[in-house]
Amino acid sequence: MTPVLKTERLEFTPYRPEDEGHFVALLRNEEVCHWMGQDLVPEADLRVAFRHILTDVYPTERFDVWGVWWQGTYIGHAELKKTGNVDGHELIVALSPDYWGQGIGTEAVHGLLRHAADLGLTEAYGMVGAGNTASLALCRRLGFRHVRDVVGEDGTVNRMVVISVPRT
Numbered sequence: 001m002t003p004v005l006k007t008e009r010l011e012f013t014p015y016r017p018e019d020e021g022h023f024v025a026l027l028r029n030e031e032v033c034h035w036m037g038q039d040l041v042p043e044a045d046l047r048v049a050f051r052h053i054l055t056d057v058y059p060t061e062r063f064d065v066w067g068v069w070w071q072g073t074y075i076g077h078a079e080l081k082k083t084g085n086v087d088g089h090e091l092i093v094a095l096s097p098d099y100w101g102q103g104i105g106t107e108a109v110h111g112l113l114r115h116a117a118d119l120g121l122t123e124a125y126g127m128v129g130a131g132n133t134a135s136l137a138l139c140r141r142l143g144f145r146h147v148r149d150v151v152g153e154d155g156t157v158n159r160m161v162v163i164s165v166p167r168t
Contacts, residue, residue, distance in 0.1 A: 001061065002065065002066065003064075003115070005112075009104070010107055010111060011068075012066035012067070012078055012108075013066055014058060015067050020050045024043055028041070028046065032094055032096070035135065036094055036129070037132075037158055063080065063081030074096075076094055076096060076099065078091075078092060078112060080115060080119075083127075085125070086125060088121075088123060088162075090125045090127065091112045093108045105135070106141070109138070117166060123164050126144060126161045127161075128159050129159075130156075130158065139163075142163060143164075145161060145162055145163070147160040
């Protein structure tokens, strides 16, 4: 079961049906999609994806996925899941642009790394768009190492990065 996680300022909670609008609004934000390296997905498809989290991902414990909250306000989305790119787990954090540049991304990744340690993982991966200099700088500061570049069918380049999970 996906646990509630807490950091100094953040609370990661499993999604509830009433969170659907927040999820859709975040992932319909053009800036968020651009820096996540994905196309803007139609709202109806995001609503289907959200319901899939509630009806399939959580009941089958496929992976951990959360809404990220700060002072009672939804500010982002986070996941820790097996990745098909390597034999390992990927950390995913997407924050609302209103919360960029405040150290929240760093705090969110630290929270996910603590959870990864609790799961017994020894390393975690991330995929960051080659042009996302802010996220790549964050990864460097946190100690992620570049593994390789992954080129999409459309020619976009993502940097695969890895970090050793600190022991708790």
